[in-house]
Amino acid sequence: MDPSDIMKNDRSHKYDSQSKERHIPSIEVLKNYGNSGKDYIHVVVGENVKHPNSLQHQIQWIELYARTKMQNTIQIGRVNFAPGTSPDALFRLIYFGKYREFCALAYCNIHGLWQNCIEIREELRLTAGCRREKCLQEGFGV
Numbered sequence: 001m002d003p004s005d006i007m008k009n010d011r012s013h014k015y016d017s018q019s020k021e022r023h024i025p026s027i028e029v030l031k032n033y034g035n036s037g038k039d040y041i042h043v044v045v046g047e048n049v050k051h052p053n054s055l056q057h058q059i060q061w062i063e064l065y066a067r068t069k070m071q072n073t074i075q076i077g078r079v080n081f082a083p084g085t086s087p088d089a090l091f092r093l094i095y096f097g098k099y100r101e102f103c104a105l106a107y108c109n110i111h112g113l114w115q116n117c118i119e120i121r122e123e124l125r126l127t128a129g130c131r132r133e134k135c136l137q138e139g140f141g142v
């Protein structure tokens, strides 16, 4: 089965914009978060339009995937949410510079699976923890 068969946001004709805003995970890069020297990817569902959060209707989990320069896709992590818990997850990255793209999946028990992806710009990768010389040595292609 192709995962796009179960991705709700690929069927744009079936869902209105508010439904999409309620379900599609937003992805935020937090470089040197709080001046800690640590890098995080922040994933939130329903940031602007709140998603219901009850036993009957809830976001049950968020998964974060990353694609490396070598086109390998790896799972960064998964967070499960109980009813009454806000679907908001923070993933700490050790080697931010080796990733080219991040994709988040969010699962609603009523409306299924939703996806969002972001691509990392070169300048962001450079300032995110690997100096140019070191990145070249490690083959990050900057």
Ligand SMILES: [Fe+2]
Residues within 6 Å of the ligand: 023, 051, 057, 058, 108, 109, 110, 111
């Ligand atoms: Fe839903």
